[in-house]
Amino acid sequence: MTAVDAESGGAPDFEPVAVAAHYDPPPAGIDPDRAKGWMKRLWPLVRAHHRTLVIGVATGVVALAIQAAVPALGRSAVDAALEGNRQALWIVFGLTAAFGVGRLVFGGVYRYQLFKLGWSVETDLRAIMYDHLTRLSFSYYDRTQSGEVISRANSDIRSLQLLLAFGPLISMNVLMFVMALGFMVYVHPWLALVALAPLPGVYWFGLKFRNQVFPLSWVTQARMADLATIVDENVNGTRVVKSFAAEERQIALLGRSAQRIQWANVEITNSRARWNPLIESLPRLGTAMVVLYGGWLAIEGQVSIGTLLAFSAYVIMLQVPFRMAGFVLMQGQRASAAAQRIYEILDEAPEVADSPGAVDIVDPQGRVGFEGVCFGYHTETPVLRDFTLHIEPGERVAIVGSTGCGKSTVARLLDRFYDVDRGSVRIDGVDVRDVTLRSLRHTVGLVLDEPFLFSASVHDNIAYGRPSASRAEVAAAAEAAQAHGFIGELTHGYDSVVGERGYTLSGGQRQRIAIARTLLANPKVLVLDDATSAIDVTVEEAIHRALYALMADRTTIIIAHRLSTISLAERVVVLDQGRVANTGTHADLLATDPHYVEILARRSHGRPRGLSDNGDGKLWPVGSGH
Ligand SMILES: Nc1ncnc2c1ncn2[C@@H]1O[C@H](COP(=O)(O)OP(=O)(O)OP(=O)(O)O)[C@@H](O)[C@H]1O
Numbered sequence: 001m002t003a004v005d006a007e008s009g010g011a012p013d014f015e016p017v018a019v020a021a022h023y024d025p026p027p028a029g030i031d032p033d034r035a036k037g038w039m040k041r042l043w044p045l046v047r048a049h050h051r052t053l054v055i056g057v058a059t060g061v062v063a064l065a066i067q068a069a070v071p072a073l074g075r076s077a078v079d080a081a082l083e084g085n086r087q088a089l090w091i092v093f094g095l096t097a098a099f100g101v102g103r104l105v106f107g108g109v110y111r112y113q114l115f116k117l118g119w120s121v122e123t124d125l126r127a128i129m130y131d132h133l134t135r136l137s138f139s140y141y142d143r144t145q146s147g148e149v150i151s152r153a154n155s156d157i158r159s160l161q162l163l164l165a166f167g168p169l170i171s172m173n174v175l176m177f178v179m180a181l182g183f184m185v186y187v188h189p190w191l192a193l194v195a196l197a198p199l200p201g202v203y204w205f206g207l208k209f210r211n212q213v214f215p216l217s218w219v220t221q222a223r224m225a226d227l228a229t230i231v232d233e234n235v236n237g238t239r240v241v242k243s244f245a246a247e248e249r250q251i252a253l254l255g256r257s258a259q260r261i262q263w264a265n266v267e268i269t270n271s272r273a274r275w276n277p278l279i280e281s282l283p284r285l286g287t288a289m290v291v292l293y294g295g296w297l298a299i300e301g302q303v304s305i306g307t308l309l310a311f312s313a314y315v316i317m318l319q320v321p322f323r324m325a326g327f328v329l330m331q332g333q334r335a336s337a338a339a340q341r342i343y344e345i346l347d348e349a350p351e352v353a354d355s356p357g358a359v360d361i362v363d364p365q366g367r368v369g370f371e372g373v374c375f376g377y378h379t380e381t382p383v384l385r386d387f388t389l390h391i392e393p394g395e396r397v398a399i400v401g402s403t404g405c406g407k408s409t410v411a412r413l414l415d416r417f418y419d420v421d422r423g424s425v426r427i428d429g430v431d432v433r434d435v436t437l438r439s440l441r442h443t444v445g446l447v448l449d450e451p452f453l454f455s456a457s458v459h460d461n462i463a464y465g466r467p468s469a470s471r472a473e474v475a476a477a478a479e480a481a482q483a484h485g486f487i488g489e490l491t492h493g494y495d496s497v498v499g500e501r502g503y504t505l506s507g508g509q510r511q512r513i514a515i516a517r518t519l520l521a522n523p524k525v526l527v528l529d530d531a532t533s534a535i536d537v538t539v540e541e542a543i544h545r546a547l548y549a550l551m552a553d554r555t556t557i558i559i560a561h562r563l564s565t566i567s568l569a570e571r572v573v574v575l576d577q578g579r580v581a582n583t584g585t586h587a588d589l590l591a592t593d594p595h596y597v598e599i600l601a602r603r604s605h606g607r608p609r610g611l612s613d614n615g616d617g618k619l620w621p622v623g624s625g626h
């Protein structure tokens with residue numbers, strides 16, 4: 001008896017797959033109301049860090065108030081000096097020094113707090129996004145490019161973070177603007193009016209700049225996503241690229257994509273170069289006018305020299321928010337585009353999700369039922385039409401059909417990767433839409449034809465579904481999948497790290513590890529979708545023999561092209577035109593169903609290893625007893 005076997009007779013309670021790790025979710029999500037603006041939608045997340053925000057803003061206000069008070073002090077100093085008042089001069093000196101120290105301390109605190117806020121929200125957003133991505137359905141991934149998701153999860157989140165760190169800083173500069181303005185109006189309203197005259201122009205040019213840059217930042221970000229997709233495909237598809245000697249073409253493709261980004265960025269820089277200097281220099285016109293009109297007033301004795309000096313200092317201070325305005329507008333546009341791209345993902349509702357009253361499958365029997373199932377990936381082209389199939393607990397059924405007829409689709413529907421359009425898929429008589437996805441996927445184990453391995457050790461790959469499994473259990477599962485032998489020959493045995501996607505292993509070796517991985521999770525219903533296509537016939541037989549020994553009471557669905565595999569099933573189901581065309585034992589079908597013979601024969605043409613497995617070209621599989 002092996003550990004896998006012992007496991008199958010274990011506790012009847014539902015034991016979820018792969019939940020060893022625990023991660024604290026972010027403190028809040030984004031506002032789900034799509035009608036709201038992007039900042040409002042982000043607000044719950046920012047509010048979750050209100051301590052940091054409040055401390056940052058409070059210390060920032062103090063720091064800026066101090067900064068705004070310095071020219072006023074300067075005014076007193078100059079006037080005191082002109083009056084020859086030494087004592088006042090000392091007082092002003094003391095205050096200025098104290099303000100300097102205060103500004104230093106508060107400036108440090110508010111910078112730290114606000115940047116911390118930006119990074120915290122970035123981390124939360126990343127967690128929320130990844131959490132959401134893991135819940136999105138297969139249909140989403142079918143139509144989405146990986147680069148698109150990667151760029152949204154990276155550069156778009158970064159854009160938001162930048163704005164979050166600088167946003168409050170800049171809004172506080174507005175505060176400084178108000179304080180400076182207050183002083184100016186208090187001292188001399190007319191002089192203030194003259195100083196501020198160019199500001200409406202600043203607003204107007206700012207608006208024009210914004211309207212130009214917004215579409216461009218959207219374009220840049222979308223193109224960054226295209227580029228990420230190309231890079232991703234170049235790296236992951238490098239074997240195909242090289243085998244077709246298509247490096248030049250890929251480089252050209254990448255070059256073109258990079259040029260498109262360059263174009264958009266240069267356009268943005270162009271508008272920036274055109275509008276920003278204008279926006280920045282308009283307030284200088286104000287300074288010039290203050291010098292003229294203020295000087296006039298001073299000559300007439302209406303304002304003191306100190307006031308005039310303080311005034312010029314404030315006009316310069318007024319420019320700071322305006323100088324920053326260019327950056328804010330730009331970053332704001334970028335962040336707004338980024339936020340919308342992020343929300344696009346977060347607003348995508350998972351099509352397949354637990355229904356409100358979903359229950360766990362506890363102690364499953366392994367009865368499988370498809371009742372009049374209609375399904376199409378795109379509704380106009382149905383793949384399954386009125387597909388009905390019942391499989392008893394412990395039965396071994398092979399599904400056979402021509403390529404593209406929907407065999408893998410049947411497997412995907414059973415594990416509820418997609419929901420049926422009509423009819424129902426049932427486990428032990430219960431609709432799969434009424435049970436939790438976690439328990440369903442624990443009950444139905446799927447081994448796919450393209451086994452994906454993680455770049456981790458062989459042990460970790462096999463134990464993926466049950467990270468707590470002991471080494472003996474992992475070895476037992478590997479043994480059943482006929483993988484133990486070759487794993488022992490690897491340099492570090494079970495601790496050998498397989499390359500990305502398992503590329504350091506052969507196709508058949510990868511398939512065997514994938515089978516071991518599913519066996520260890522110990523599903524009640526096992527679906528092998530072309531899972532042994534790259535494995536030698538003799539090894540395949542050994543795997544199936546091990547499977548029978550280990551899981552007498554396990555329902556097994558075998559999807560296969562190879563005769564040797566098909567013949568291992570107790571019952572063969574022929575899938576044609578989206579429904580069950582015939583069903584029976586391999587021998588019966590072979591004798592009575594010409595269509596079945598035709599499918600097998602076609603297979604043997606398509607895949608030489610099919611019918612000629614036993615070398616004589618006849619329709620007898622190896623080990624079928626013929
Ligand atoms: N994710 C998808 N999105 C849209 N159409 C799909 C998707 N997957 C499969 N199809 C289409 O659905 C049909 C059935 O596909 P399926 O993979 O079930 O075939 P199959 O019988 O497993 O074929 P094979 O024997 O080649 O593995 C095919 O016509 C295919 O083009």
Ligand SMILES: [Mg+2]
Nearest residue numbers: 407408409530
């Ligand atoms: Mg398939």
